[in-house]
Amino acid sequence: MSVTTLQNKLKIINSSKAFQGFVIFVIVVSALSIGAHTYHLPPWLESSLWVLDIGITVFFLFELIIRYIASDGIKSFFSKGWNIFDTVIVIGSLIPLGGSTVLLARLLRIFRVLRLVSMVPELRMLINALFKAIPRMGYIVLLMFVIFYIYGAVGSMIFGHINAFLWGDVSIAMLTLFRISTFESWTSIMYETMAVYPLSWIFYLSFIFLTTFTFLNMMVGTVLDVMGEEAQIMRDHQTKQPVDSQGEQQTPMLATPDDTALEIQKLHAKIDQLTAMLTENATKVPR
Structure with a gap:
């Protein structure tokens, strides 16, 4: 062999x-x-x-x-x-x-x-979409980091004397803000600062609307957009590779000019045969 x-x-x-x-x-x-x-x-x-x-x-x-x-x-x-x-x-x-x-x-x-x-091709498509979405999500993550840093610095300056364990410095404050963005017992943190600053709820709600609602939906939209592109690429690839009777993918064959001319000649021959049959049948019909 x-x-x-x-x-x-x-x-x-x-x-x-x-x-x-x-x-x-x-x-x-x-x-x-x-x-x-x-x-x-x-x-x-x-x-x-x-x-x-x-x-x-x-x-x-x-x-x-x-x-x-x-x-x-x-x-x-x-x-x-x-x-x-x-x-x-x-x-x-x-x-x-x-x-x-x-x-x-x-x-x-x-x-x-x-x-x-x-x-599994569908799983490969999902992973490819995820990797292609990472560069786009990088800018969203960078903007989120800027927002986290600003709110962390403000929170450390204003709330640091209330609870140093949560707001002692900017790095600890950013961890606290991440906890707030995941809704992990964030109301207890807010009520603690509201006992000293009644209007501090504005700080928390504005941060949640910016990060959890806005940036998270932006990330989801980015991933869905890339997934749609990958799904379209997969559909185009499947249409370019037709499936034979045994379920196997075939490589599409390009027709040469000689093959096209031969097919045209066969088509003309069939048209001539059909015309001759119709003419013969018409002559046999009684007037």
């Missing part, structure tokens, strides 16, 4: 929905086995989970090898970020569970659950 034939067969296997579904099933089983290790289990079950973990690791290794051979070379394979992520996770899973590396090995095995993201 030639290398090209093997690569084509592995491409068919790698792109088949049955194989991808089985990989997702193994990832779910891997997640359940990792969770089972956190319980106190009998020795025989611990041994069974250990054997299962070895089998899952070997399967992930072979699945990664299949994907690598099915790709168009090392540059094409590692040009996709998800392939790099899967490679790191699989190689990390090969670390033996023993000695000083036992904690690192278990942590990397936990991250194998994230491989579910790389296998």
